[in-house]
Amino acid sequence: xxxxxxxxxxxxxxxxxxxxxxxxxxxxxxxxxxxxxxxxxxxxxxxxxxxxxxxxxxxxxxxxxxxxxxxxxxxxxxxxxxxxxxxxxxxxxxxxxxxxxxxxxxxxxxxxxxxxxxxxxxxxxxxxxxxxxxxxxxxxxxxxxxxxxxxxxxxxxxxxxxxxxxxxxxxxxxxxxxxxxxxxxxxxxxxxxxxxxxxxxxxxxxxxxxxxxxxxxxxxxxxxxxxxxxxxxxxxxxxxxxxxxxxxxxxxxxxxxxxxxxxxxxxxxxxxxxxxxxxxxxxxxxxxxxxxxxxxxxxxxxxxxxxxxxxxxxxxxxxxxxxxxxxxxxxxxxxxxxxxxxxxxxxxxxxxxxxxxxxxxxxxxx
Numbered sequence: 338x339x340x341x342x343x344x345x346x347x348x349x350x351x352x353x354x355x356x357x358x359x360x361x362x363x364x365x366x367x368x369x370x371x372x373x374x375x376x377x378x379x380x381x382x383x384x385x386x387x388x389x390x391x392x393x394x395x396x397x398x399x400x401x402x403x404x405x406x407x408x409x410x411x412x413x414x415x416x417x418x419x420x421x422x423x424x425x426x427x428x429x430x431x432x433x434x435x436x437x438x439x440x441x442x443x444x445x446x447x448x449x450x451x452x453x454x455x456x457x458x459x460x461x462x463x464x465x466x467x468x469x470x471x472x473x474x475x476x477x478x479x480x481x482x483x484x485x486x487x488x489x490x491x492x493x494x495x496x497x498x499x500x501x502x503x504x505x506x507x508x509x510x511x512x513x514x515x516x517x518x519x520x521x522x523x524x525x526x527x528x529x530x531x532x533x534x535x536x537x538x539x540x541x542x543x544x545x546x547x548x549x550x551x552x553x554x555x556x557x558x559x560x561x562x563x564x565x566x567x568x569x570x571x572x573x574x575x576x577x578x579x580x581x582x583x584x585x586x587x588x589x590x591x592x593x594x595x596x597x598x599x600x601x602x603x604x605x606x607x608x609x610x611x612x613x614x615x616x617x618x619x620x621x622x623x624x625x626x627x628x629x630x631x632x633x634x635x636x637x638x639x640x641x642x643x644x645x646x647x648x649x650x651x652x653x654x655x656x657x658x659x660x661x662x663x664x665x666x667x668x669x670x671x672x673x674x675x676x677x678x679x680x681x682x683x684x685x686x687x688x689x690x691x692x693x694x695x696x697x698x699x700x701x702x703x
Contacts, residue, residue, distance in 0.1 A: 348653040348688055348696035353392050355381060355683035360402065361666050362679045366451065367411040368626070368671025370428040373679055374402035380416060382428040385670035385677055387689045395431045398422060409449040409456060409469070417444030423458050425471075436471040446484055450493035455509050457496055459484040464498055466512060475512030480505060486539070488528035494554060499525035499539050504549075506537075506556070519556060521547050521563070526572065531598060532582040540576060544569035544589060550602060564603055566596055571618060575667075579624040579631070584609065584645065586622040586631045593619050593633045593643060611643035612650055623667035623676070634664025638680055642693070651697060653688055654678070 358376035364385060365372070373381040373392075380397040384390050398418030405416045414426040416433070421442045424433040442460035449456045454469030461483050468474040482501035489496050489509070496507045498516070501524050505516035524542035531538075538548040545567035550557040569589035576587040584595040585603075593611035596603045612619070612633060621634040629645040638657030643650035653676075656662075661682035668677045676688040 346652075346655050347686075348651075348693045349678075349686040350387055350689045350692035351685075351687040353685045355392065355394075355685060357683050358661065358681060359665055359679045359683050359685070361405060362668050362677060363405045363407060363414065363666075364668045364671075365412055365414060365428070366407045366409075368669070370412075370414075371668045371677045372405050372414040372416070372426060372428065373666065373685070374405050374416065375683070376401060378402065378418070378420075380405075380426060380433070381685075382426075383677060383685065383687075384675075385668060386672070386675040387687060387691075392685055393431075395426070396433060397424070403443060403445040404447045404458075406447045406449060409451070409454045415447040415449055415456065415458075417447040417458050419443045419445075421460070423447065436467065437465075439465075446487045448487035448489055448496075450489040450496075450509065451491060453493040453509060455489065455493060455496070457487050457489070457498075459487060459498075462500075466496070466507075466509075478507075478516070485524065485526040486528040488530055488537075490530050490537075490554075491532060491534045492554075495534075497528050497530070497537055499528050501525070504528065504537065504539050517556065519549050521565075523547075527574075527576065529576055529578065529585070531578055531585075532580075536598060536602065538576065538585060540573035540587075540589075542572055543567070544572055546573060546576065546585075546587060546596070548603075566594075566603065566608070569594070575619075575621040575623075577622055577624050579629065579645070580626050581629075584624075586611075586624050586633075588619040588622050588633075590619060591615060591617060593622055593631055595631065595645065609645065611645070612641055617656070621664045621667045623669055626669050626671060626673045628673060632667055632669070632676055632678075634667050634678060636663040638662035638664060640664065640667075640678055640686070640688075651693075653693065653696070654686060 378398040383392040400419035421439040446459040456467040485499040503520040550562040573589040595609040640654035666679035674690040678686040
């Protein structure tokens with residue numbers, strides 16, 4: 338991999354060509370490192386801020402990594418591959434640790450609790466749950482269909498598992514208790530909890546988001562406490578809550594669709610639409626960890642920074658007239674002073690607070 342110059346009209350401080358397709362990016366819990374998965378099975382690590390350190394490739398899977406996530410601690414990552422191995426990845430060590438292996442299986446979803454040391458991974462229809470010592474703390478669980486996503490609640494007490502026909506919610510402290518099924522017709526994919534743990538949202542193959550309200554750690558018994566947001570142009574590959582939890586930012590449309598939440602939830606409210614309504618699709622969203630702005634990446638490589646208060650968005654990176662330019666990953670540093678963006682063609686971009694400020698000053702000066 339090597340560093341190249343950024344194109345004109347870009348706010349990127351650094352740009353690297355990895356020489357291999359990029360599948361996705363994820364931060365560790367501390368927010369100081371980013372892990373990426375490459376199309377040849379290697380993994381790439383990069384500091385999330387402008388430390389001057391370039392990306393570094395490390396040993397990965399014998400096939401490809403199908404899922405990456407932050408581990409339960411503040412530092413490391415998990416990676417599951419089509420070689421049946423679950424890897425623990427330390428960004429400072431070139432050789433990852435094999436936590437477990439399922440011969441002949443594809444580990445296509447991995448997750449870890451933000452506290453408590455719990456980990457989970459999926460191979461087809463089977464869910465596996467591991468403790469801090471990488472030992473199974475519950476028997477494998479077979480779900481009705483292949484799993485679409487995994488997400489631990491913010492307090493680490495619940496594990497949500499999506500599949501066809503709904504979402505199953507399991508207790509981490511009482512792992513032998515049967516799961517609670519949250520039924521909704523259709524194929525459920527990625528999952529996200531609100532920061533306060535009151536809402537659980539599932540993206541769907543049909544281009545919609547379905548969600549449930551939780552009260553006291555259990556699904557609300559009140560009628561009408563579910564929510565269904567539809568009308569997207571394609572399935573939603575990226576959705577994240579803003580730092581305050583007041584909005585859920587989602588991809589899958591020509592604009593960033595932000596559903597208002599807060600304590601009252603999204604019922605009977607219209608979404609906030611960010612960015613211009615042009616013939617391109619939002620592929621990734623990344624709300625700033627502290628400020629009321631959302632970064633968004635598009636299927637043509639364009640990157641914008643859109644305020645939530647109605648001010649005009651800023652284009653940080655122009656569209657790319659090249660095949661494979663779709664944005665496949667966006668990660669903020671914990672302090673919000675660095676934004677790492679990955680394109681499908683293996684381009685990594687680093688935007689910094691100073692490079693963005695300099696870019697904005699230059700635009701207004703011109």
